[in-house]
Amino acid sequence: MTDLPLLNVAGLSRRRAGRAAVTDLSFSLNRGEVLGLLGVNGAGKSTTLSMLAGALRPEAGSITLDGRDFVTHPGIARSLVGWLPEAAPLWPELSVEEHLLAFARLRGFSRTAARKSADAMIVRLQLGDLRRRLAGVLSQGQRQRLGVACALVHDPALIILDEPANALDPVQTGELRKLVRERAAAGAAVILSTHVLGEVVAVCDRVAILHEGRLRHDAPLHDKAGGKTLEATFFAIATGAGP
């Protein structure tokens, strides 16, 4: 483990659909840290996460992951990044187990290692009863759990979760929070994008608030800037009354 942050983002910008989706975004993230990314719809959260996952190329700025330039070498995502996109896209014709095996193999695991890792995720995400069920017939909550399992199956150093608690019941949400904290304790850096402030309070160490593509707030969770609570800070920014 080094003192350098695992992830360093500097001056990241990207336009989408003819408008600036993310502008001059800079932040860094250490191993073991959980960053909550907040913002209203259209704030640029998903665009940011897509760039950090390697699915979208920034138009400007740099992303350094584990000391390497991620923009010019997106291949390093293979072992280092695990991404759960919004709405957990899956192959409807594959079973839960096949998804996990496929993702582990795509990440370069041997057959035996893939099997071991898939089994571990099935146990950890309580997907045992669904092991052979096709993704196409899973409920939204079950799909979400499978999406999380696919993002974590290769034990990535950087975990990117876009609205991971979507459609999860309170018990499953609690389990997900525990899992995120477990991974962070094991040294992974986690970025968790959500609309739910309670989610951030429950699981994150730090919170970043995006508004109209710009980073408007980045501070430890319990750092009450100007004595404001997170909720007050968020609403001030979201309504345009904030910093």
Place this chain on the structure above:
Amino acid sequence: MSLGAVTRLELRRLAVRPLAWAIAALTIAWLAWSFVLGLGQFLGDQVKLAGMADAPGFTDLVAIPLLAELAKLAFLVVPLMTMSLLAGERRTGTLALLASTGLAPWRIVLGKYLAVLLWLSLWLLATLAMPLVVGAESTADWGKLAAATLGTALLLATLAAIGVACSAATSFPAISAAMALIVTLVLWTVDRGAQAAGISGGFLEWLTMATHLQNLLRGLVVSSDLIWFVLAIALSLILATRRLGGDRERQ
């Protein structure tokens, strides 16, 4: 390793989708019927053929027409098999997920292409089994049959590559299939205008897919024909890879 993982994933998806099985069952049934009809005709004409000098044999009258029938079906079958490869995945969001595993676009394209190629090879083998079984008990022209099989295999590989390129170009599987069909038909008949004007030879004739397949179906293996197929496959896969690589810029 990851190339194999993409191929295995795609094969698994093909294996569980009803479309692949339905196409295989219907086309093989149709080809078997064509084969039985061709064989019946061939047997019925034995007396007439016996009286001819240099009479065409089983290979010319039964086996090669069967492969030509498969080639005709392939115009429709291959676009259907390739339409969802990338277009469907782009539409459902799984393509971005696949790209986020750090796989280079060429690995995704080639992995999927190999999976379809394997399916098409089995399709060709199932069809070829019919004349092979009968040919083993008669006097088949094995050299000519090998050349015709090579030609059909190259045609399937080319159509699959065109299908992959068209699937990479859109998010709509139906549009991908239509594009692949049109591109194939254009390549098949690109010299029709020149022929109608009484012009033969030249670049347009070389560009036409039919020219190269017909030579091979006649048992004529010419390097320029093989090069045409290899170039068409390479160009299509390069275009697909470039388009997929561009997804990171375009989305």
